[in-house]
Amino acid sequence: MWGDSIIGYGRYDYRYDSGRGGSFLATGFSPRKSSLSVYIMPGYADFGSILARLGKHKAGKSCLTINTLSDIDIDVLAELISAGLKDLNTRWPVSPG
Numbered sequence: 241m242w243g244d245s246i247i248g249y250g251r252y253d254y255r256y257d258s259g260r261g262g263s264f265l266a267t268g269f270s271p272r273k274s275s276l277s278v279y280i281m282p283g284y285a286d287f288g289s290i291l292a293r294l295g296k297h298k299a300g301k302s303c304l305t306i307n308t309l310s311d312i313d314i315d316v317l318a319e320l321i322s323a324g325l326k327d328l329n330t331r332w333p334v335s336p337g
């Protein structure tokens with residue numbers, strides 16, 4: 241658990257050029273009352289072609305909002321999560337914990 245409502249998978253340790261750093265979840269989700277939030281770090285900026293095939297969603301920098309799972313293609317979501325983890329691992333190593 242990351243905070244009170246985010247279920248996270250994997251983690252990564254980051255350090256910016258400024259010296260600021262920490263640890264955060266590699267990917268995860270949070271069930272909300274009206275939607276489901278899916279998190280991919282460090283964000284979705286490079287995944288426009290995958291997002292275009294996903295289905296009905298809203299995307300922020302690193303948060304994807306889905307009203308219901310029936311609105312999206314689950315296989316495309318799996319592809320998106322895999323691509324996000326692969327991209328993240330090239331920046332900061334991802335560990336299972």
